[in-house]
Amino acid sequence: MPSITGDSLRGHLETLILSVLKRSGEAHGFEILKRLESAGSGALNLKEGSLYPALYRLERAGQVKAEWESNSTPRRGPRRRIYRLTPKGARRLEAARNEFQNFVTIVGGILGTTA
Amino acid sequence: MNDLMIHVESIVRPIRATQSRKLRMRRELLTHLQAAYDEELARHPDSPLNRAKLRLGSPDSITAQLQQTVPLAERLLFLRLPTPRTYDRWESRFARHLWGDTLLYMTMANALLLITSALALPYAACLLLVLRAGHPSTYLASLHDHPEAALFYNLFFLIAIPSLYFSAVRFILAAAASSSPRRLFFPAAAIATILILTLLTCVLGLARRPLTLPDLLTAAITIPALLLSLFLTGRLFSTLQRPYQPWLTLPL
Numbered sequence: 001m002p003s004i005t006g007d008s009l010r011g012h013l014e015t016l017i018l019s020v021l022k023r024s025g026e027a028h029g030f031e032i033l034k035r036l037e038s039a040g041s042g043a044l045n046l047k048e049g050s051l052y053p054a055l056y057r058l059e060r061a062g063q064v065k066a067e068w069e070s071n072s073t074p075r076r077g078p079r080r081r082i083y084r085l086t087p088k089g090a091r092r093l094e095a096a097r098n099e100f101q102n103f104v105t106i107v108g109g110i111l112g113t114t115a
Numbered sequence: 116m117n118d119l120m121i122h123v124e125s126i127v128r129p130i131r132a133t134q135s136r137k138l139r140m141r142r143e144l145l146t147h148l149q150a151a152y153d154e155e156l157a158r159h160p161d162s163p164l165n166r167a168k169l170r171l172g173s174p175d176s177i178t179a180q181l182q183q184t185v186p187l188a189e190r191l192l193f194l195r196l197p198t199p200r201t202y203d204r205w206e207s208r209f210a211r212h213l214w215g216d217t218l219l220y221m222t223m224a225n226a227l228l229l230i231t232s233a234l235a236l237p238y239a240a241c242l243l244l245v246l247r248a249g250h251p252s253t254y255l256a257s258l259h260d261h262p263e264a265a266l267f268y269n270l271f272f273l274i275a276i277p278s279l280y281f282s283a284v285r286f287i288l289a290a291a292a293s294s295s296p297r298r299l300f301f302p303a304a305a306i307a308t309i310l311i312l313t314l315l316t317c318v319l320g321l322a323r324r325p326l327t328l329p330d331l332l333t334a335a336i337t338i339p340a341l342l343l344s345l346f347l348t349g350r351l352f353s354t355l356q357r358p359y360q361p362w363l364t365l366p367l
């Protein structure tokens with residue numbers, strides 16, 4: 001399967017993150033990335049550092065909420081920041097899904113592919 | 116871990132943002148890089164660090180992307196002039212000096228430099244009086260007749276005395292930031308007390324009256340309160356800054 005690189009993902013990454021959080025619940029950055037890779041069946045070729053700017057944009061927009069994990073977590077290494085979807089994020093995801101569906105229908109129709 | 120931290124710091128340090136925002140970025144990126152490193156170590160034990168760095172992406176590109184997530188007001192507030200490198204150097208030097216052994220040396224060197232520079236002022240005043248008033252015995256008396264020379268003397272006191280106080284304040288702040296503050300606080304407090312009493316005597320001298328018991332009592336209450344508040348402020352400042360220290364002292 002040909003891979004989808006950062007350029008093609010630009011503009012969709014935030015929606016993909018919202019979708020991952022909606023499906024599988026709260027997660028930290030690395031876990032979100034793993035879920036994205038798993039959902040994309042290995043075809044997503046994302047530079048991992050791009051994930052955090054996208055998460056910060058979502059947080060500023062109030063679409064995700066983040067909290068540091070508690071000190072009591074039995075795990076070595078620095079603490080992780082856990083992200084969860086907010087109701088505003090869920091509404092944004094729904095709107096983005098509709099927009100994308102519309103886009104695929106129209107562009108797919110022009111290109112002669114099935115949506 | 117240190118190599119991972121250096122890579123993260125090379126991404127985050129150039130960002131124009133508050134230290135608390137940058138600390139959060141540092142911690143998140145480090146957690147991520149650590150996890151990527153552990154994965155790569157299991158898969159390719161030969162060069163896990165380079166592989167983990169490659170996975171993260173180009174540092175310049177991530178810096179630029181992270182910069183865009185900082186609110187505009189904050190970006191403007193931390194606008195770097197004249198060049199980003201100058202600010203980076205200042206930031207790391209500040210961190211080293213605040214907690215390093217060099218603080219006291221730097222403080223005393225700065226104060227010495229200021230006082231030495233200030234000594235040029237009474238010298239200039241004397242030179243002016245030699246040229247204008249003639250005989251040395253009339254120098255001080257002739258200050259009244261030569262206000263331009265008196266101005267040099269006044270400037271000397273304006274620079275030299277605050278310089279001494281500046282060094283005392285830095286001394287107290289050094290004690291506050293130290294891991295063993297008690298050892299440094301008492302000598303610092305003693306020096307500061309002598310300086311404050313000297314200033315008080317000078318002020319009373321100008322007011323043409325001797326030092327009285329109420330003056331001493333007021334000083335006895337005010338000076339420790341002043342020193343303690345300064346020390347506590349320094350302690351608070353140092354505690355607030357401590358999480359950034361391991362990052363800012365990393366060599367890039």
